[in-house]
Amino acid sequence: MSTISKENYLKTLYTKDKIENVVVTTSQIAESLNVSNAATSEMAKKLSNQGLVNYKKYKGIELTNRGEKIALNVLRRHRLWELFLMEVLNLTWDEVHDEAELLEHQTSENLIDKIDEYLNFPEFDPHGSPIPNKKGKLPLMPKLKPLLSGEEGATYKVARVSDKNSELIKYFTKIGLTLNKKIKIIEKLTFDNSIVIELNNSSISLSEKTAQSVFLK
Amino acid sequence: MSTISKENYLKTLYTKDKIENVVVTTSQIAESLNVSNAATSEMAKKLSNQGLVNYKKYKGIELTNRGEKIALNVLRRHRLWELFLMEVLNLTWDEVHDEAELLEHQTSENLIDKIDEYLNFPEFDPHGSPIPNKKGKLPLMPKLKPLLSGEEGATYKVARVSDKNSELIKYFTKIGLTLNKKIKIIEKLTFDNSIVIELNNSSISLSEKTAQSVFLK
DNA sequence: TAATTTTGTTAGGCATGCTTAACTTTAATC
DNA sequence: GATTAAAGTTAAGCATGCCTAACAAAATTA
Ligand SMILES: [Mn+2]
Ligand SMILES: [Mn+2]
Ligand SMILES: [Mn+2]
Ligand SMILES: [Mn+2]
Numbered sequence: 296m297s298t299i300s301k302e303n304y305l306k307t308l309y310t311k312d313k314i315e316n317v318v319v320t321t322s323q324i325a326e327s328l329n330v331s332n333a334a335t336s337e338m339a340k341k342l343s344n345q346g347l348v349n350y351k352k353y354k355g356i357e358l359t360n361r362g363e364k365i366a367l368n369v370l371r372r373h374r375l376w377e378l379f380l381m382e383v384l385n386l387t388w389d390e391v392h393d394e395a396e397l398l399e400h401q402t403s404e405n406l407i408d409k410i411d412e413y414l415n416f417p418e419f420d421p422h423g424s425p426i427p428n429k430k431g432k433l434p435l436m437p438k439l440k441p442l443l444s445g446e447e448g449a450t451y452k453v454a455r456v457s458d459k460n461s462e463l464i465k466y467f468t469k470i471g472l473t474l475n476k477k478i479k480i481i482e483k484l485t486f487d488n489s490i491v492i493e494l495n496n497s498s499i500s501l502s503e504k505t506a507q508s509v510f511l512k
Numbered sequence: 513m514s515t516i517s518k519e520n521y522l523k524t525l526y527t528k529d530k531i532e533n534v535v536v537t538t539s540q541i542a543e544s545l546n547v548s549n550a551a552t553s554e555m556a557k558k559l560s561n562q563g564l565v566n567y568k569k570y571k572g573i574e575l576t577n578r579g580e581k582i583a584l585n586v587l588r589r590h591r592l593w594e595l596f597l598m599e600v601l602n603l604t605w606d607e608v609h610d611e612a613e614l615l616e617h618q619t620s621e622n623l624i625d626k627i628d629e630y631l632n633f634p635e636f637d638p639h640g641s642p643i644p645n646k647k648g649k650l651p652l653m654p655k656l657k658p659l660l661s662g663e664e665g666a667t668y669k670v671a672r673v674s675d676k677n678s679e680l681i682k683y684f685t686k687i688g689l690t691l692n693k694k695i696k697i698i699e700k701l702t703f704d705n706s707i708v709i710e711l712n713n714s715s716i717s718l719s720e721k722t723a724q725s726v727f728l729k
Numbered sequence: 730t731a732a733t734t735t736t737g738t739t740a741g742g743c744a745t746g747c748t749t750a751a752c753t754t755t756a757a758t759c
Numbered sequence: 760g761a762t763t764a765a766a767g768t769t770a771a772g773c774a775t776g777c778c779t780a781a782c783a784a785a786a787t788t789a
Contacts, residue, residue, distance in 0.1 A: 330747070333750095333769080334746070341745095352767080353753090353754060353767060353768080384630060393620075394623055397618035398615070398619075405603070405607065406597070406603065406611055538737065539737070549736080550738075550740095550779080551777055552737095554777090569784090570784060
């Protein structure tokens with residue numbers, strides 16, 4: 296059986312495993328989900344017994360095809376909800392993630408398909424993340440450039456921001472850093488890896504931590 | 513803490529306690545929720561410790577003011593979701609209850625207020641049940657007549673149907689028995705308490721069990 | 730009123746998902 | 760390569776919410 300907890304583990308695993316392309320350790324998952332390493336080790340065993348992950352003690356976890364399918368399905372529900380809540384119900388950019396984090400586990404296939412249809416089968420959520428379609432396929436998307444690896448003097452468009460921290464999203468909204476906004480990289484400071492960008496004709500400095508959440512095209 | 517399970521108990525308690533005006537026993541709740549009597553007795557103790565119900569062993573349970581407030585809030589979320597899913601997302605009359613049964617527990621005050629606003633602060637859900645407003649107040653509503661207590665020869669309007677059984681709702685849809693539909697009571701059969709009604713110019717017989725789910729004005 | 734049936738409660742157990750503390754394996758450092 | 764530090768796992772225990780079986784109270788019937 297897939298439970299709320301299992302869905303959250305699988306989804307987290309997917310974003311590490313398939314997006315960041317790293318071998319995922321139990322403690323990385325633990326940190327993402329704010330649970331103990333012990334909880335994650337236990338869950339790794341359970342998911343492994345159900346054939347949803349491959350897990351070798353001390354050697355990391357990776358999704359099986361079956362596990363990936365579930366993860367993509369949870370992501371689909373999450374991202375469609377986010378977009379729906381913003382577009383239809385006027386929730387704000389920083390509010391939708393936390394709501395979707397719950398709704399994603401209580402949404403039937405029938406319901407999510409209706410939402411998908413209502414939104415006319417969108418390909419990206421409000422933070423720029425791709426939405427898997429009904430079959431679990433992701434839209435084609437150009438490889439994005441992390442803000443921190445952008446070049447001084449160059450101009451880019453904001454293509455995706457991490458949605459994990461609502462305070463951060465609120466801050467982005469406040470300074471006008473939203474999706475598709477043009478930004479120019481003024482200066483990269485090597486001593487603290489912070490970065491100065493031009494945005495709406497004014498310059499603003501972002502810490503390394505903050506800048507990590509922004510991706511460009 | 514209010515959990516999903518507790519919300520379901522309180523909501524069930526409310527509909528028995530305040531709607532049917534009976535002293536509610538643990539086994540009635542157990543039956544409604546499809547759990548054992550034992551589970552309900554335990555839960556009664558927990559809810560009592562939290563001041564959400566008054567519970568005397570062997571003497572039944574009733575909601576306190578605090579418990580009633582929570583129950584009304586769950587009902588509000590449930591009924592607004594039902595209406596929203598029908599009106600906006602084109603789910604059918606028989607689908608919305610089961611979806612709402614889950615969504616009602618994962619919906620922030622902020623989100624439900626947006627839904628309320630989107631629907632323009634409706635007073636009744638798709639099955640004719642009243643929707644508590646943000647303050648927990650129910651709309652004024654005329655006292656409804658159970659179909660089984662209607663008079664032979666008289667004509668009524670369907671004002672509410674129970675939404676608990678989706679198969680039943682599907683059947684109602686099929687025979688054209690929907691909200692606000694006019695029906696005439698042709699005959700009440702005393703040997704099995706079934707009832708024959710006229711609906712869309714044809715007559716149809718409803719068993720006692722089925723007729724219990726229909727209320728008139 | 731006493732016996733019996735029905736209703737409701739308690740006891741003991743189990744599954745899930747978490748915790749902290751103790752332990753083991755792996756990686757880093759000398 | 761041995762020692763130490765870091766990362767990861769296991770053990771023991773707790774909370775929630777459910778179950779069945781045994782028991783107790785209340786209602787029914789004789
Ligand atoms: Mn999100
Ligand atoms: Mn979630
Ligand atoms: Mn309902
Ligand atoms: Mn529910």
